Amino acid sequence: MKNNELNQRRLQATPRGIGVMCGFYAEKAENATLWDVEGNEVIDFAAGIAVLNTGHRHPKVMAAVEKQLQAFTHTAYQIVPYESYVSLAERINERVPVAGPAKTAFFSTGAEAVENAVKIARAYTKRPGIITFGGGFHGRTFMTMALTGKVAPYKIGFGPFPGSIYHAQYPNALHGVSTEEALKSLERIFKADIAPDQVAAILLEPVQGEGGFNVAPNDFMQALRTLCDSHGILLIVDEVQSGFARTGKLFASEYYDVKPDLITMAKSLAGGLPLSAVAGRAEVMDAPAPGGLGGTYAGNPLAIAAAHAVLDVIEEENLCERANHLGQHLAEVLNRAKAQCPYIADIRAQGSMVAVEFYDPQTGAPSAEFTKQVQEKALADGLLLLSCGVYGNVIRFLYPLTIPEVQFRKALDIISQSLTH
Numbered sequence: 236m237k238n239n240e241l242n243q244r245r246l247q248a249t250p251r252g253i254g255v256m257c258g259f260y261a262e263k264a265e266n267a268t269l270w271d272v273e274g275n276e277v278i279d280f281a282a283g284i285a286v287l288n289t290g291h292r293h294p295k296v297m298a299a300v301e302k303q304l305q306a307f308t309h310t311a312y313q314i315v316p317y318e319s320y321v322s323l324a325e326r327i328n329e330r331v332p333v334a335g336p337a338k339t340a341f342f343s344t345g346a347e348a349v350e351n352a353v354k355i356a357r358a359y360t361k362r363p364g365i366i367t368f369g370g371g372f373h374g375r376t377f378m379t380m381a382l383t384g385k386v387a388p389y390k391i392g393f394g395p396f397p398g399s400i401y402h403a404q405y406p407n408a409l410h411g412v413s414t415e416e417a418l419k420s421l422e423r424i425f426k427a428d429i430a431p432d433q434v435a436a437i438l439l440e441p442v443q444g445e446g447g448f449n450v451a452p453n454d455f456m457q458a459l460r461t462l463c464d465s466h467g468i469l470l471i472v473d474e475v476q477s478g479f480a481r482t483g484k485l486f487a488s489e490y491y492d493v494k495p496d497l498i499t500m501a502k503s504l505a506g507g508l509p510l511s512a513v514a515g516r517a518e519v520m521d522a523p524a525p526g527g528l529g530g531t532y533a534g535n536p537l538a539i540a541a542a543h544a545v546l547d548v549i550e551e552e553n554l555c556e557r558a559n560h561l562g563q564h565l566a567e568v569l570n571r572a573k574a575q576c577p578y579i580a581d582i583r584a585q586g587s588m589v590a591v592e593f594y595d596p597q598t599g600a601p602s603a604e605f606t607k608q609v610q611e612k613a614l615a616d617g618l619l620l621l622s623c624g625v626y627g628n629v630i631r632f633l634y635p636l637t638i639p640e641v642q643f644r645k646a647l648d649i650i651s652q653s654l655t656h
Contacts, residue, residue, distance in 0.1 A: 264291035290635035341534030345501035346374025370446030444476030448590035483586025601626035
C-alpha cells in the first residue's frame with residue numbers, strides 16, 4: 236500500500252467533515268514511535284491527542300487487555316456488573332482531589348463525561364445554568380459544543396445549541412485578560428444573563444487544552460471556589476486532557492489550594508482504549524436517580540482493564556516525576572530558541588503540558604502561518620507536532636511520558652532546528 240493511494244480512497248469513502256491532518260497512514264506503533272504503510276518512521280509528539288501518556292502499546296496495558304479478552308469483552312455494566320469496574324472506581328476515588336468521600340462513574344468519551352457532569356450538577360442543584368469559558372474545549376456533541384468556547388471548526392453550521400450556557404473570559408496574560416477581568420466577566424453574566432441562584436455549575440479546564448495550554452492562576456481558582464460556595468454553585472474541573480500525570484501530578488487540580496466538586500477525565504485514562512469518567516463528592520454524584528447515568532458501552536471491561544494497568548504504570552514508572560523532568564528540558568530548549576526566534580511570544584509549561592505561542596514580530600498579530608511552518612519543518616525531519624489555540628498559533632507537545640531519553644533528545648534537536656532555521 237502507498238500513502239497516496241490510501242488518501243484517494245479516503246477522499247472517496249469518508250466525508251470531508253472528518254478533517255485529517257497527516258498525509259501518511261499508520262501501520263504500527265511502539266511507545267513514542269509510529270511507522271507508516273511505506274515504512275517511514277515518525278516520533279509521535281501528538282499521542283492521539285494526549286491519549287497515550289503511557290505510550291503506544293505499553294506491555295502492561297497490552298497484557299491486561301489480553302487477559303480480559305480471555306474472560307469476557309462485554310456485559311453492559313448496568314445489566315451484569317463486574318469487579319474490575321468497582322475496583323477502578325475505588326482507586327480513582329482514593330486519588331481524586333475532592334473534599335470528603337468520592338464516587339466515580341465510567342463512560343466512553345470525554346464528551347460523555349462532560350455531559351454527565353452537567354446532568355449530575357443539574358440533578359444536585361435543581362438549577363439549569365452552566366457557565367464555562369472562552370477558549371475552552373469540552374467536546375463535539377450538542378451540549379459540549381455549546382460549552383466549548385471556540386467557533387471554528389467545531390460549531391460552524393451545527394446550531395442551534397442547548398440553552399442556559401454562558402461563556403466568561405478565561406485569564407490569559409498574553410491576551411490581556413487578568414484574573415480581575417475574568418472575574419468581572421462572570422459578574423457581567425450574573426447581571427445581564429442569569430442570576431447566580433439559577434446556575435448549577437461553573438465548568439473549566441485547569442489547563443486549557445485546545446485553547447492553547449493556558450494555565451488557570453491560583454488566585455482565579457480560589458476566587459471561583461469562593462464564588463461557587465457563596466451562591467451554592469458546583470465547581471466542575473475538566474481534566475480530560477490534563478489528567479493522568481501529564482502536568483506532573485495525577486490531576487492538574489492538585490496544584491491548587493481549592494477542591495472541585497466534580498472532575499471529568501478521559502484520554503490517557505485507558506492507554507488508547509475509549510474510557511472516560513466523572514468523579515466527585517459522593518453526595519453530589521448520588522443526585523441522579525438509579526438509571527439516570529450509564530450507557531451501553533460505559534465502563535467497557537477491556538478499557539477498564541487497560542485503565543488499571545495505566546494507573547500501575549504511572550506509579551511504578553514514576554511518570555509524574557518524569558513529566559516534570561521531560562517538561563523542564565523541553566522548556567529550556569524553547570527558551571533558548573526564543574533568543575533566535577522573534578516569533579515566539581510565550582512559552583507555557585506545567586510538567587509536560589508544554590506549549591509555545593507565536594506572534595508575527597512585524598504586525599504583533601497571532602501567526603498561524605509560522606505555526607504551520609514549524610509543524611511542516613518538524614514533520615519533514617520525522618517529528619509529529621500538533622497545533623492548538625483560538626487563533627491556531629500555538630504548538631503543544633504531547634509526547635508519551637515513557638519516551639526513551641535518546642529519542643526525546645533527538646526530538647528536542649528537531650524542535651530547535653524547526654524554530655531557528
